[in-house]
Amino acid sequence: MSRNLRIRAAVESDFTGMWPIFLAVVAPADTYVFSPEATRADAFAYWFGPGVASFVAEREKRIAGMYKLIANQRDLGAHVANASFMVSPGERGRGIGEALGRHCLEEARRRGFAAMQFNFVVSTNTGAVALWKKLGFKIVGTLPKAFRHGRLGEVDAYVMHRFLDTSPE
Numbered sequence: 001m002s003r004n005l006r007i008r009a010a011v012e013s014d015f016t017g018m019w020p021i022f023l024a025v026v027a028p029a030d031t032y033v034f035s036p037e038a039t040r041a042d043a044f045a046y047w048f049g050p051g052v053a054s055f056v057a058e059r060e061k062r063i064a065g066m067y068k069l070i071a072n073q074r075d076l077g078a079h080v081a082n083a084s085f086m087v088s089p090g091e092r093g094r095g096i097g098e099a100l101g102r103h104c105l106e107e108a109r110r111r112g113f114a115a116m117q118f119n120f121v122v123s124t125n126t127g128a129v130a131l132w133k134k135l136g137f138k139i140v141g142t143l144p145k146a147f148r149h150g151r152l153g154e155v156d157a158y159v160m161h162r163f164l165d166t167s168p169e
């Protein structure tokens with residue numbers, strides 16, 4: 001794990017540090033469905049809307065990344081979790097995404113979820129696909145040409161899933 005990394009529940013005042021990371025992640029239009037023109041209000045609702053539990057990774061008191069955990073569906077689908085992750089571009093490749101992923105799996109288990117599902121992993125996002133496979137996820141479905149990539153045009157998106165009854169490895 002990245003040295004001096006602290007992962008904790010996010011509070012609304014953290015959004016000042018989360019917003020630039022969100023903007024940097026959506027700008028290249030290569031991983032998330034948000035338009036690069038998404039507003040601050042859109043981003044705030046995404047991270048602090050109803051039913052959302054958000055967590056931040058801090059290094060030297062600066063927010064370096066974040067994830068959100070939410071039920072994937074209401075009612076009869078609410079035993080499956082869904083999550084989203086963003087690491088600041090300047091902080092990638094140092095184990096922060098993996099630390100957030102492991103924390104999220106533990107947190108989902110603690111909250112009693114039985115499984116975790118990612119609904120929309122862009123197939124060309126090789127870093128994310130590798131990370132989720134490393135953490136025990138399998139590709140269970142392919143959505144053909146579901147994402148309009150900023151450079152590559154229409155590309156596939158994956159549904160990735162794992163049960164939570166075992167640890168990542």
Ligand SMILES: CC(C)(COP(=O)(O)OP(=O)(O)OC[C@H]1O[C@@H](n2cnc3c(N)ncnc32)[C@H](O)[C@@H]1OP(=O)(O)O)[C@@H](O)C(=O)NCCC(=O)NCCS
Binds near residue numbers: 025031085092093
């Ligand atoms: C995907 C993301 C969260 C990974 O965060 P990160 O902090 O850079 O990842 P880590 O340094 O913890 O890497 C952990 C593992 O992920 C995989 N990985 C991460 N980046 C990779 C890359 N560019 N190429 C290949 N594998 C990569 C590797 O398996 C790596 O393990 P290893 O170091 O033992 O090889 C980050 O790149 C990001 O925020 N991307 C933009 C938003 C996004 O794609 N979110 C996920 C949407 S599904």
